[in-house]
Amino acid sequence: MAEVDGATLVARNLKKQGVQYMFGIVGFPVQPIAAAAQKEGITYVGMRNEQSASYAAQAVGYLTGRPGACLVVSGPGVVHALAGLANAQQNGWPMILIGGASETWRNGMGAFQEERQVYIATPFCKFAHAIEHAHRIPFYVEMAVRNAIYGRPGASYLDIADDIITGKVDESQVEEAARCPDPPRTQAVPEDVERALNVLRESERPLAIIGKGMAYSRAEDEVRRFIERTQLPFLASPMGKGVMPDTHPLSVGAARSHALQNADVVLLMGARLNWIMHFGLPPRYSKDVRFIQLDISPETIGQNAPTEVALVGDGKAIVAQLNQSLEKREWVYPKETSWRASIAEKAAANAKQIAPQLSDDAAPANYYRALRDVAAWIPDDA
Numbered sequence: 001m002a003e004v005d006g007a008t009l010v011a012r013n014l015k016k017q018g019v020q021y022m023f024g025i026v027g028f029p030v031q032p033i034a035a036a037a038q039k040e041g042i043t044y045v046g047m048r049n050e051q052s053a054s055y056a057a058q059a060v061g062y063l064t065g066r067p068g069a070c071l072v073v074s075g076p077g078v079v080h081a082l083a084g085l086a087n088a089q090q091n092g093w094p095m096i097l098i099g100g101a102s103e104t105w106r107n108g109m110g111a112f113q114e115e116r117q118v119y120i121a122t123p124f125c126k127f128a129h130a131i132e133h134a135h136r137i138p139f140y141v142e143m144a145v146r147n148a149i150y151g152r153p154g155a156s157y158l159d160i161a162d163d164i165i166t167g168k169v170d171e172s173q174v175e176e177a178a179r180c181p182d183p184p185r186t187q188a189v190p191e192d193v194e195r196a197l198n199v200l201r202e203s204e205r206p207l208a209i210i211g212k213g214m215a216y217s218r219a220e221d222e223v224r225r226f227i228e229r230t231q232l233p234f235l236a237s238p239m240g241k242g243v244m245p246d247t248h249p250l251s252v253g254a255a256r257s258h259a260l261q262n263a264d265v266v267l268l269m270g271a272r273l274n275w276i277m278h279f280g281l282p283p284r285y286s287k288d289v290r291f292i293q294l295d296i297s298p299e300t301i302g303q304n305a306p307t308e309v310a311l312v313g314d315g316k317a318i319v320a321q322l323n324q325s326l327e328k329r330e331w332v333y334p335k336e337t338s339w340r341a342s343i344a345e346k347a348a349a350n351a352k353q354i355a356p357q358l359s360d361d362a363a364p365a366n367y368y369r370a371l372r373d374v375a376a377w378i379p380d381d382a
Helices: 006-016 031-039 050-064 076-091 117-124 134-149 162-166 190-202 212-216 220-230 253-262 275-280 315-326 338-358 367-377
Strands: 003-005 021-024 043-046 068-072 095-101 127-131 155-161 168-170 206-210 234-236 265-269 290-295 309-312
Touching: 003 006, 006 031, 006 134, 006 162, 006 168, 021 031, 021 050, 031 043, 031 068, 031 162, 050 068, 050 076, 050 095, 068 076, 076 095, 076 117, 076 155, 095 117, 095 134, 095 162, 117 127, 117 155, 127 134, 134 155, 134 168, 155 162, 190 265, 190 290, 190 309, 190 315, 206 220, 212 220, 212 315, 220 315, 234 253, 253 338, 290 315, 338 367
Parallel strands: 021 043, 021 068, 068 095, 095 155, 127 155, 206 234, 206 265, 265 290, 290 309
Antiparallel strands: 003 168
């Protein structure tokens, strides 16, 4: 059979695994991979800095659900891209960093820009490995993609030496790998779904926090149905914005601190109790608050604050379970409650407080005055 080189195998298998975009800076020894990627139909975007290339790759991964690829040269190229790799890992955005290296038979000899790249990348990703034989490239590409998108999404790193990139292998010897399917949409234990709804029904001051997990799982329709069916007040995290509109009458964004401090039950919908949500601790929350936590990652359950009910699995699938269970219940959070009234009162007080700043035309413009113009310019669906 015909021979195929390593660069072609990398590009071909990235394409097979659903990678659509590659960002990078070409040079020794990765230029053949960039050329092969374009021949295979992957969109290659040349960047001016490895850090920005790695940030672009992870953003594409978040938007498409399949990892973006970042291609960099050995040594400083990999080091510069580590910032994006770490950011992707912490944010739960799928990406693959591909770093070139000098020939395998020169390892440890002080080769051009030689660095222990797998070693330094490992703390910042879910999967990191060097490719030791060209015929195993499909295996490693599939592993990198699977680790990047399965479970809590994150980063993968592949290290590939010059002699693997340019080396050739008979196509009959290539160990082909099947395309990694989209992640399974795992559901929560049905009994836990019922327990979660029972806790919400018992609540006097409930609050749902819509996080990035709902956006990534494309759960917009399910979340809207759940919120409008239950009539729960909700707060969107910064990365959860857009799942539900901030202008929705059930949004408590204009009284955020008041809602967090006084809620007696908080339903975390793909939102983590990290610094953005004040770790779930007093004085930002009531000391007696009860948490229901929906998350794809079991290890985040109960982090920083105890979880009363855990719903572990895919956001879209679990909110659909909640909606299905609600069909058998008549419960809706009442419209006329002191909780709703206190939120509306605080939101009105906050609006009154910032009104003078909104109309202040003094130069330089203050934060609120500038945003007034921005809000007027941008379309509703921006």
